[in-house]
Amino acid sequence: MVKEDDPLREYRDKRDFGLTPEPLGAQGEKGDDPIFVIQKHSASRLHYDLRLEIGGVLKSWAVPKGPSTNPKDKRLAVPTEDHPIGYESFEGVIPEGQYGAGTVIAWDIGSYRNLTVKDGEQIPMELAIRHGYAAFRLEGRKLKGSYSLTRFRGGKDESWLLTKKADEYADSTRDILVAEPYSALSGRTVEEIAAEGH
Numbered sequence: 001m002v003k004e005d006d007p008l009r010e011y012r013d014k015r016d017f018g019l020t021p022e023p024l025g026a027q028g029e030k031g032d033d034p035i036f037v038i039q040k041h042s043a044s045r046l047h048y049d050l051r052l053e054i055g056g057v058l059k060s061w062a063v064p065k066g067p068s069t070n071p072k073d074k075r076l077a078v079p080t081e082d083h084p085i086g087y088e089s090f091e092g093v094i095p096e097g098q099y100g101a102g103t104v105i106a107w108d109i110g111s112y113r114n115l116t117v118k119d120g121e122q123i124p125m126e127l128a129i130r131h132g133y134a135a136f137r138l139e140g141r142k143l144k145g146s147y148s149l150t151r152f153r154g155g156k157d158e159s160w161l162l163t164k165k166a167d168e169y170a171d172s173t174r175d176i177l178v179a180e181p182y183s184a185l186s187g188r189t190v191e192e193i194a195a196e197g198h
């Protein structure tokens with residue numbers, strides 16, 4: 001078996017960087033606290049992409065219904081290819097015919113802290129993801145507090161659930177996706193970026 005030693009190969013193979021405005025990107029550490037981003041992606045189907053900085057890349061899940069602040073909601077999260085550090089600030093229009101064609105905004109961005117504990121000890125995020133359960137505390141512009149990702153199906157149809165934990169930031173009284181639709185970086189909505197074309 002060939003060892004897959006370039007985690008960004010699939011990301012690059014799927015894209016023509018002469019046509020898409022998305023960054024080519026590279027592996028690397030971002031800084032002190034690992035970062036996260038949730039990009040709202042109006043593609044053939046609207047979804048939200050959760051990306052967590054783990055091991056020098058942005059581990060990614062497509063969340064069709066987006067995150068919730070209500071601990072009762074379990075949101076399906078389907079793994080997608082690793083994205084490069086730097087992708088977190090990408091907003092714009094991916095042209096027709098390109099992978100992921102549609103409009104992207106950085107709906108929320110910030111840092112996170114790994115809270116995953118196994119047998120009474122904290123384990124690294126890489127290991128947490130491999131084991132199928134990760135707990136983390138988001139410090140975003142919009143989302144704050146503890147969330148978990150739990151794998152409930154492996155193999156070809158690998159699927160996870162993204163859930164808000166009950167803490168002081170849990171809120172079941174409003175839908176944050178509706179209440180705060182704009183980009184955390186530019187203040188624009190996907191509709192505005194689509195209309196402007198970039």
Ligand code: MN
Pocket residue numbers: 041043047048049062100
């Ligand atoms: Mn996407």
